[in-house]
Amino acid sequence: MNRRDFISGLSVMGASMPFLSAGDSVVSGNIQARAKSVIYIFLPGGFSQYDSFDIEKNKDTLGKAVPNKSNVDGIRVSQYFPNMAKQMDKVAVLSAMKTNQGAHPAGIYKAFTGYNPRSSITHPEVGAWISRYKSTKEDTLPNFVAISSNRSGTSGFLPGMYSALPVNDPSKGIRYSSRQNGVDPEKFNRRMKLLSEFNDKFQRHYGTDESKAYMDVYKSSTKFMKSKDIEAFDLKKENQNISKLYSRDKFSQGCLLAGRLVEKGVRFTKVELGGWDYHKAIYTDFPGKAAILDKGLSSLLKHLTQKGLLDSTLVVVGTEFGRSPSINANQGRDHHPKGFTCLLAGAGVKAGEIHGKTAKDGKDIIDGAIDVTDFNATIAWAMGVNPDKEMMSPNGRPFTIANKGKVRSELFS
16 A cells, blocks of 8 residues: 555545544534434435325326325325335325525435525535534544545534545455554554654644644544444445345445444434436336435334434434426436425324325425525434534634524424
């Protein structure tokens, strides 16, 4: 391994380890936390609500989707989600989501941060905010992990230690997370002690915030390597009764890893499954993609239930916007930001219910609209974080997780 690869590996492990400086971490407000952890399943590309979970619509709007009964009276799902049909008693369907962004990059940015994109600043993702407020010195794993994500999870104007630890392939674990066999523990500790002495002397005389952050990478990485909880990233360590719930595809394995991280106390884990931008031939590709989501998500809910973790874990299924209620000339659906569907489960959510409503033709929201800023405010509130608490950016401007979004506490018991 060359020096560049080694430093890169350290950056992956250490840059998102906030517990070293968590002494100034603020657990905000007098809010009773519903959840200890969040698993955020994100579906970039614009997930079709009318082919999945919002199907009480006119026949023309449904296209080839067919409503099927679920295990809850009054809730039907499409034929593409037979496994989730058996899990809807655990799920709240939010059928009246909305956003002001109709293009993918801006819509994804707004979904993750609650803010419209600006050239002058990068806003933190909600996972970075949660990591910032909920990390403690006792934590041995990072509190923001992004699995199979093209956008790993930016900390925006917050320190880089609050960005997500990226896991590109959940079956391969974390690279560079063990000591090389040729270096025994005593030699390794001597080297790290010598490095620390050099760094401390440099920091006293010439140190900057940048050099301090560089030193923290090494310290964080060493602590991570020595943590017994790092085994959470090794899927082969999971009990077979849980492992057999999942398929072997990358998304399902990512959901398995997310469940393992929750068990070890990781606060916010994001798992992505992209490829939902069906402007043409939607019914050629959507069924196969839906089958992957159906199996992975339903397995995750079973996993958390069997481990007794669902009551303390908020499972979120989100997307940047939905698809149009009309089928276009190319047999696809176009973008539709003014009425789409997200899901919540666990952590005291009012499950087995549909919240909000769109018209029978699917064009407009007619009741219970929830803006994406409300969605993020509610996630923060469920984690016991005050969504209105201000944090100053480096240029002296105040920002919050919610960006004026309102907590929708009525979604919880």
